[in-house]
Amino acid sequence: MQKRDRRQRDLARSKVETLTEALPWISQMSGKTFVIKYGGSAMEDDDLCRQVVSDIELLKLMGIRVVLVHGGGKAINSLLTDLNLPVSFKDGLRVTDDATMEVVQEVLVGRVNQHLVWALNEFGHNAVGISGADGKTLQAEPADPELGRVGRIREVSCELIETVLEDGYTPVVASVGCGADGFYNVNADAAAGKIAEAMNADKLIYLTDVDGLYRDVCDEDSLVANLTRSETHELLASDSLDGGMIPKVRSIADALDSGVREVVIVNGTFPHALLLEIYTDAGCGTLFTQDEPGPSGSLERSSNV
Incomplete structure (x- = not known):
């Protein structure tokens, strides 16, 4: 039998070390509930989308309950432009008149949601697409008269999501809400x-499609690795x-x-960023945590990369 060369042995050793590092994280994360908001270039690019979908399938195989929530800003902008409708934002939120709301519904519920469901199902993931209006999952009210049909979420009903999870499916939720007077565009x-x-x-x-939170978006060295809850509120107050x-x-x-114990911003354009964040000691992106230490016996990260 021909022996493997040193390079092959080193590669195999590296893979074993990676698996060894992941084992305690796999054990701790099994049975947990993760909500993943999916957006940006990581969703627009087909190759990146397939990669993310395969990672989500692995999370499910490892025993994690995944709820996937999505927007679709770039796709909405594209259709609005094709229809010669205005694209306008205020404080990061889309100004949504009645015509824009129809486009939002068509893109999020009719296109993006179904594409993600199809992609997950192609990987054997048994996904179910719903909008926030289904089962009154996202009940909304007007956020600001100047924003039109942009909704502020006033109540969340998890009954439909929990039913989907209990039946062994992965819920894929489009960020469209419902109110007494119709549908609302809800920030994803x-x-x-x-x-x-x-x-x-x-x-x-x-x-x-960003590495995390930057204190200065023009300075690549200003990426923030960790923020506590108090520090997050201070950042918001700083304007x-x-x-x-x-x-x-x-x-x-909020x-x-x-x-919620941990929140993280991760760059989905980086190969297997989800797995790196969840199953390695260093993680990736910007990690937001509670002010107090985690529960006794839980694994803790000292920093991010």
Whole structure:
């Protein structure tokens, strides 16, 4: 029998070391509930989408209950442009008149949601697509008259999501809410945060196309590795955030206030970022945690990369 060369042995040893590092995390995470908000370029690129979908399938095989929440901002912008409709934002939220709301529904529920369900099912994942209006999952009210049909979530019903999970399926939730007067465009970051709160999720993951939170978006060295709940509130009060990071960090602070133990912003364009975050000692992205130490006996990370 021909012996393997040194390079092959080193590669095999590296794989064994990776598996050994992952084992305690696999044991601790089994049975946990993770809410993953999926958006940005990680969702638009087909190759990246397949990679993320395969990682989610692995999480399910490892015993994690996954709830996938998505937006679809770039796809909405594209269709609005094709229809010669205005694209306008205020404080990171889309200004949504009645015509824009119809586009939001068509894109999120009719296109993006079904594409993600199809992709997950192709990997054998048994996914079910729902919108926030199904089962009154996301009940909303007007957020600001200047934003039109942008909704603030006033109540979350987890009954449908829990039923889907208990039946062995993965719920894929489009961020469209419902109210007494019809449908609302709900920010996907806020939707993921509120669902995580209502489900008492163990971890909330924002899978996007940035490495994490930067104190200065123009300075690559200003990436923040860790923030506590108190530090997150201080950051919000400083008015140093802009664009889409405002509703994201606000939803993170709300989730921490409601008892979600960990929230993380992860770059979904980085290969297998989900697995690196969940199953390695270092993790990746920006990790937001409670002020107090974790429960006794739980694994803790000293820092992120």
